[in-house]
Amino acid sequence: MHARRVCFIEQGRVEIETVDVGPPSAGEVLIEAICSVISPGTELANLHARPNTPCTFPMTSGYCLCGRVLEVGAGVDEFRKGQIVVSDVPHASLTTVPAEVCRAVPDGLAPSRAATYVLVAISLQGVRKAGVQLGDSLAVIGLGVIGNLAAQLCRAAGATLVTGVDPMSWRRALAQRCGADRTAAVAADVDRPRHPVRGEGFDIVIEATGHPEPIVDALQLARRLGRVVLLGSTRGPTSKVNFYRDVHHKGLTVVGAHAWARTNVEDVGHLRTRESEQLTSLDLLAARRVDVDPLISDTMPANEAPRAFGRLSAADEPLMTIALDWTA
Numbered sequence: 001m002h003a004r005r006v007c008f009i010e011q012g013r014v015e016i017e018t019v020d021v022g023p024p025s026a027g028e029v030l031i032e033a034i035c036s037v038i039s040p041g042t043e044l045a046n047l048h049a050r051p052n053t054p055c056t057f058p059m060t061s062g063y064c065l066c067g068r069v070l071e072v073g074a075g076v077d078e079f080r081k082g083q084i085v086v087s088d089v090p091h092a093s094l095t096t097v098p099a100e101v102c103r104a105v106p107d108g109l110a111p112s113r114a115a116t117y118v119l120v121a122i123s124l125q126g127v128r129k130a131g132v133q134l135g136d137s138l139a140v141i142g143l144g145v146i147g148n149l150a151a152q153l154c155r156a157a158g159a160t161l162v163t164g165v166d167p168m169s170w171r172r173a174l175a176q177r178c179g180a181d182r183t184a185a186v187a188a189d190v191d192r193p194r195h196p197v198r199g200e201g202f203d204i205v206i207e208a209t210g211h212p213e214p215i216v217d218a219l220q221l222a223r224r225l226g227r228v229v230l231l232g233s234t235r236g237p238t239s240k241v242n243f244y245r246d247v248h249h250k251g252l253t254v255v256g257a258h259a260w261a262r263t264n265v266e267d268v269g270h271l272r273t274r275e276s277e278q279l280t281s282l283d284l285l286a287a288r289r290v291d292v293d294p295l296i297s298d299t300m301p302a303n304e305a306p307r308a309f310g311r312l313s314a315a316d317e318p319l320m321t322i323a324l325d326w327t328a
Contacts, residue, residue, distance in 0.1 A: 001020065001021050001022075001094060002018055002019070002020060002021070002094075003018070003019055003020070003021045003092055003093045003094035003095070004016050004017070004018060004092065004093040004302065004303070004326075005017060005019055005060060005090060005091060005092035005093070005095075006060065006061055006062060006090065006091035006092070006302075006305045006324075007058050007059070007060055007061075008046065008047050008057055008058060008059045008060075008061055009057065009058050010057045010058070011047070011048060011049045011055075011057060012047060012048055012313075014047065014305060014306040014309045014310075015306060016302070016303055016305060016306070019092075021094045021095065021096055022096065023071055023073075023096070024071050024072060024073035024076075024096050025073050025074075025096075026073045026074040026075050027073055027074075027075050027076060027098060027099055027100075028072075028073040028076070028096050028097060028098055028099060029069055029071070029072050029073065029076060029079055029085070029096070029097055029098075029099050029102050030069070030070045030071040030072075030094065030095075030096050031065070031067040031068065031069060031070065031085060031087060031089075031094070031095050031096075031097065031102070032067050032068050032069075032070045032093070032094055032326075033065055033066070033067040033091075033092060033093050033094070033095070033302075033326035034066050034067050034068060034084070034111040034325075034326060034327060035065075035066055035111050035112050035115050035299070035323050035324060035325050035326060035327075036062055036064055036065040036066070036091045036115055036302075036323070036324045036326065037064040037065075037112070037115040037116050037119070037296065037321055037322075037323045037324070038062070038064075038091075038308065038309070038312065038321050038322050038323075038324070039062070039063060039064055039118070039119060039145070039321070040144065040145060040312050040320075040321050041144060041145070041146060041210050041232065041233065042233065043061050043062065043309070044309070044312060044313055045210065045233070045235055046059065046061060047061070047309060047313070048313070050235040050236075051235045051236040051237075052233065052234065052235055052236070053235070060090035060091075060092075061090055061091060062089070062090040062091035062092075063088040063089065063090070063118050064086075064088065064115045064116060064117070064118045064119060065086065065087055065088075065089050065090075065091065065092075065095070065115060066084065066085070066086045066105065066111040066112070066114045066115040067084070067085065067086075067087075067095075067111075067326075068082060068083070068084055068085075069081055069082060069083045069084075069085055070094075072099070073099075076099045078099060078104075079099060079102060079104070083104065084104075084105040084111065084114070085102045085103060085104055085105060086102070086103050086105055086114050086115060086117050086118075086278075086282070087101050087102045087103070088101060088118050088278075089101070091302070091305065091324060093302065093326050100275075103117070103275075103278055103279060103282060105282065106282055106283070106285075106286035107286075108286065109282070109285055109286045112296060112299065112323045113285055113292055113293065113296075114282065114285065115323065116285070116292045116295070116296070117278055117281045117282050117285060118278065118281075119145055119146065119149060119292075119321075120149055120153075120281035120284060120285060120290055120292070121259070121274075121277040121278045121280075121281040122146055122149075122231075122259045123146050123147075123149035123150040123152075123153055123231070124149075124153055124277055124280060124281055124284075125257065125259055125262060125271075125272065125277050126146075126150055126206060126208075126229055126231035126257040127150055127153040127154055127157060127206075128271065128272065128277075129229060129255050129257045129271075130154075130204050130206060130227060130229045130255065130257075131204075131227065132154050132157040132158060132159055132204060133157075133158060134158035134160075135158065135159075135160050136154075136158070136159045136160070136161075136203040136204055137159070137160070137161040137163075137193045137195075137202045137203050137204075138151075138154050138159045138161065138162050138163070138202055138203060138204045138205070138206065139162075139163045139164075139165060139190065139202045139204075139205045139206070139218075139221050140154070140162065140163070140164050140165065140175075140180075140205075140206045140208055141165045141166075141187065141205065141206070141207050141208060141209055141214045141217060141218055141221075142165070142166060142207065142208035142209030142210070142211075142214065142232055143164045143165070143166035143168075143171040143172060143174070143175045143180075143183070143208075144166075144171070144208065144209075144320065145295050145320050145321050146208050146231060146232065147164070147166070147175075147206070147208035147209070147231075147232075148164075148171075148174065148175055148178055148295060148320070149290060149292075149295075150206050150208055150231060151164055151175055151178065151179065151180050152178050152179050152290050152291065153284075153290065154204075154206075155179045155180075156284075156289055156290070159204075161181055161193060162179070162180050162181050163180065163181065163182050163183065163184065163190060163191075163202070164176075164180040164182075164183040164184075165183065165184050165185075165186065165187055165190060165214075165217070166183065166185070167185050167186065168318075169185070170318040171318075171320075172184075172185070174294055174295075174320070177294060178291050178294060179291075186217075187214070187217035187218075187220070187221055190221060192221065193223075195223075198223055198224075198225075199223050199224050200223060201221060201222050201223030201224070201226060202221050202222055202223060202226060203222075203223060203226050203227070204222070204226060204227045204228075204229065205218040205219075205221045205222045205226070205227070205228045205229070206218075206228075206229045206231050207228065207229065207230050207231060207232055208231045208232040209232050210232040210233055210234060210235055211232070211234065211235065211236075212234050212235070212236045212237060212238040212239075213238070213240070215228075215230065215234065215238045215241065216238070216240050216241055216246070218230075219241065219246035219247060219250075219252065219254075220246060222250070222252055223250075224250045224251060225250070225251045225252070225253075226250070226252055226253075227252065227253045227254075227255060228252055228253070228254045228255070229255045229257050230254065230255065230256050230257055231257045233258065262274060262277070294320070295320045295321060296320070296321060296322070296323050297318065297319040297320045297321060297322060298311075298319065298322045298323070299322070299323040299324075299325055300322055300323075300324060300325065301324070301325050301328035302324040302325060302326045302328065303328070305324055308322045308324065
C-alpha cells in the first residue's frame with residue numbers, strides 16, 4: 001500500500017512524500033490517519049535545526065495522530081478493525097505501529113481533540129513533577145500550547161493563583177480565556193504574591209518557552225524555598241544564571257521536566273509511566289477538564305502540510321497550532 005507522509009527534506013524544507021506500507025506483523029496495528037496535530041515547539045525546532053535538536057535530514061516528524069484501525073496483526077486482542085485510536089507516531093496517511101503505542105479513543109471524543117493527547121501528556125507530566133498542591137501560587141512563563149495546557153492543569157490540580165507571562169498579547173488573552181487568573185507581557189511586570197508566611201514570590205514557576213533567557217526570570221520569580229520546573233526544551237545554553245543568588249541562597253528546587261524523563265514503573269512517587277500519562281490525558285480531554293479547542297487555530301488538508309509549517313514558522317499571525325486533515 002502507498003502512504004503519504006510529512007518529511008523534513010532539509011533544514012527549513014517540508015515535503016509530502018510517498019512510501020510503501022506493509023501489513024501489520026504480529027503485535028502490530030495498521031492505522032489509517034484521520035487527523036494529526038503539529039507540535040510547534042519541537043517540530044519547528046527540528047525543522048530549523050535549532051540547538052539541542054538532531055540536525056539530521058531527511059527526517060519524519062510528528063507524534064500526535066488519530067486514526068482508524070484498518071488491520072490488526074496476530075496476537076493483538078485489545079484493538080479491533082474500525083476502532084478509533086491515537087498513537088504518538090509521525091504525520092502519515094497510513095502507518096504500521098506496535099499495538100503497545102496505541103491508545104483507544106474514548107467514545108464521543110472528536111479526532112482533532114484526541115490527537116492533542118500527547119501535548120496534554122507533556123504538560124501533565126510537568127505539572128506532576130512540579131508537585132502542585134491546593135492553594136499554591138504559580139507562574140507559567142511562555143503561553144504557547146504547552147504553557148497554556150500547563151496553566152490549565154495547574155488550576156485543575158488546585159492552584160489558587162495562576163499567572164501567565166508571554167510577550168504576545170493574543171496568547172495572553174487566550175490563556176485568560178482558558179483559565180489563567182492574570183497575565184503579564186514580561187516578568188518584570190508581574191505582580192508577585194506576598195504571603196505572610198511563605199514570603200514574596202511564587203510557590204512554583206514553570207518555564208515553558210524553550211528559550212534560554214527566561215530561565216533567569218523563572219528563578220527570580222520563585223519565592224524562597226520555591227520550585228522551578230523546566231518544562232520547555234531549551235534551545236541553547238543559559239549563561240546568565242547567578243546560582244548563588246538565584247538558586248543556592250534562596251534554597252530553590254529546580255526540576256527538569258522533559259517528557260522522556262519518566263519512570264517505567266507506575267506510581268513511583270509523583271511519576272507516572274508514558275502509557276499512564278497518555279491515558280489520563282485522554283480521560284481529561286473526554287471529560288473536558290482541559291480545553292484544547294482554542295489551541296487548534298486552523299485545520300488544513302494534509303497535502304498542504306508544507307504551507308502549514310510555513311505559516312507556523314513565519315509567526316506573523318495568531319496561530320497556536322494547526323491540525324492536518326488526512327481525509328481531505
